[in-house]
Each structure stands twice: as C-alpha cells, then as structure tokens.
Amino acid sequence: AQSVTQPDIHITVSEGASLELRCNYSYGATPYLFWYVQSPGQGLQLLLKYFSGDTLVQGIKGFEAEFKRSQSSFNLRKPSVHWSDAAEYFCAVWVLSGGYNKLIFGAGTRLAVHP
C-alpha cells in the first residue's frame, strides 16, 4: 500500500541550529516526492519537489531535501533555522490509483524554534 511516514510528530530546535525532518515513503513505482509547509490557520505552501535526476533538490527559504531510493527516504534539511521557520511540515508522494492521480501525505511534523 502507498504511504508516507513522518516519524517525528514534534521537533524543537534552537534558532541557528541545523534541522533535519525525516520522511519515509512506500510506493512501488518511481516516486514523485514533495515537501509542504503550513503556518497556523493557512494553506500549504510547496517547499520543494523531486521528480528525477539529481537526488539533492533545493527549495525555497533555504531548504533542501535528499532522495535516497535504497532507504525509501526523502529527508528535509536546513543548515540554520530561523524563528520564522516554526510551522508544520508535510511530506507527500504522488500516486496513481485506479486511474486517478493524488498526493498521499504524511501526518506532519510540527517544528518549534527556541530563540
């Protein structure tokens, strides 16, 4: 079955520290992978996406993610976190099911940033 797992429900980091949010997926075909960010009471904004090619993809706001096929992972990283990065982060995989395309989302990781 297709699924996305984000093992960490909450993560707290200090401002300026590095960040890594974990994501594992289960999908039989070549995955199209995404990271979204959501501020409270808002919709989701696309941070970055992986389709093919270079396994390290760059996104907006200084984020990057690395696709590792052998580990079925697509972890999100940022070298130095800013207080404005506090939000909820969702990993997703694009699936084709019954002739219909849709995204399957992980449960999300809530990031808190200490000053």
Place this chain on the structure above:
Amino acid sequence: DGGITQSPKYLFRKEGQNVTLSCEQNLNHDAMYWYRQDPGQGLRLIYYSQIVNDFQKGDIAEGYSVSREKKESFPLTVTSAQKNPTAFYLCASASRDKSGYTFGSGTRLTVV
C-alpha cells in the same frame, strides 16, 4: 495572478444544517481536491475530481457531497449527516504534469 480561492474563511453551522464551502481556481488545472484537517491527524482526503462532471470519494466521504459543473469550481457541501464537521477544510488543485498541488488558504468550519 493565478491562484485558488476558498470562501468563506470562517463558517459557523448550526446542528442539522447543510453548509457549502466554495473553492474556485483560475490556474486552468484539471484536478481538484478537498481535504479535512484535524489537530494531530494530518490531511484526510474527502473527495477529488480529475475532470468536469466526474468526482471520486476519498477516504472520509461520508456526510459530504461535491459537484464539478465547471472546471474552475469544486464546491463542498457538509451535510447534516456529518456528525463531527468542526475542522479546517483545504481545497487544492493540480495540473496533469504531477507538479504537485496548489492549496487554498482554507475554511474553518465550527458547529455551534
């Protein structure tokens, strides 16, 4: 600028009432989706539509209905059969190139 608009931002419903949430996009996207978000439960798919006059049930369709009479519009009706409708509702659209979703800013529905 192209985008996806949800209205209203806040909606209050009395017990036993049907309410309709609006979702309009001008991105020329074929596919549209409705998700429900509850604290700690991520996003759950309610209904989705790939083309006009066609839609499919998602994981939690009971108590909801949709229509897709125009490419630009995908309204969601929360019926009185939905026993726990208080939640944040998100609409999204996508093109055929699998480049991901564009989300609206959401509607917060509260039962009073």
